[in-house]
Amino acid sequence: MSAPTVYDVAERSGVSIATVSRVYRNPGSVRDRTRERVLEAARELGYVPSGNARGLASRTTGVLGLCFPDYADPDAEADAEADSDADDAAMLYSGQIIRGMERAARRHGYALLIAASLEGGPESLVAEVAGPDMPLIVTENGIATADDTRRVACYTGALNEVASAIEDGLDVRGYLAWSALDNYEWGSFAPAFGLIAVDRETFERTARPSALWLGSLGRTRELPRTAG
Known part of the structure; x- marks a missing residue:
């Protein structure tokens, strides 16, 4: 029947x-x-x-997707330079973000689909779940490092992956670098995520070379290719 x-x-x-x-x-x-x-x-x-x-x-699904690094999995960030306390703080922070997103989604009548990215990248997972018609936004992408050349390399790789996703037909609507300023991260002011350095004694703000580099990309709209 x-x-x-x-x-x-x-x-x-x-x-x-x-x-x-x-x-x-x-x-x-x-x-x-x-x-x-x-x-x-x-x-x-x-x-x-x-x-x-x-x-x-x-032509709507009523589902929002969230893909984030799995800090508890050793394969998620093989080159991470954080100790266990920093890992715990990162997990707590991501948990707060997830809870906030889930509550906001529920208030607006959406469900939240959550997936953790492991070593090898989330691109196949995102492509499989989202398909070519679901809009995507990359949020809070960056690196905590005192070596600004590593920050440029991080953004270069990430932006090229975004460009590849667009070329593959995914509807990428935005990319948000993390972050504009060094700020309070993972329980301290030590992690240097910012494109702009902040002196915590004088509060003087200084644009790092990576900020000027990223600004030039916005003006020229030319994407540098990764080495090799």
Whole structure:
């Protein structure tokens, strides 16, 4: 026996299929008596609305995806130079970000799909989950280092990966470097993530060469290629 459909529910409750659809998509737009009649018919038939079908009809999924480094996995950052305390702080920080995103998504009627990236990169995972039609934004991408040449190398590699993703057909809407200023990270002011250095005694701010380099990319819109 085939599963009941929206047509079966409409026939049993004596309404149009559009009304059945509104009961599930926007219940407040349907009169109470009609809504209860539709829901009762659905219960009797064992009808379950298909989220996938609704997504295909509206070209939306109702799902937001979050891909982040798995700090607890030794393969996530093979070249990391952080001690266990820094790892614990990073995990706590990422947990706060995830909880905040999940609450915000829920308030706006979205679900949050979470995936951790391991060694080898998340690109295949993101491509598989998102597909060519889901918009992507790269957030908080950077490196904590006192060697500014490493920061330039980090951004060079990341921006080239973004360019490759766009060439492969992924809908990348934005890329956010992390961060503009050195700030309080992982329990201290020690990690130097910033494109701009901050003297904590005088609060003087000094643009690092990487900031000037990134600014030049924005002006010329020319992407440097990675070595090799």
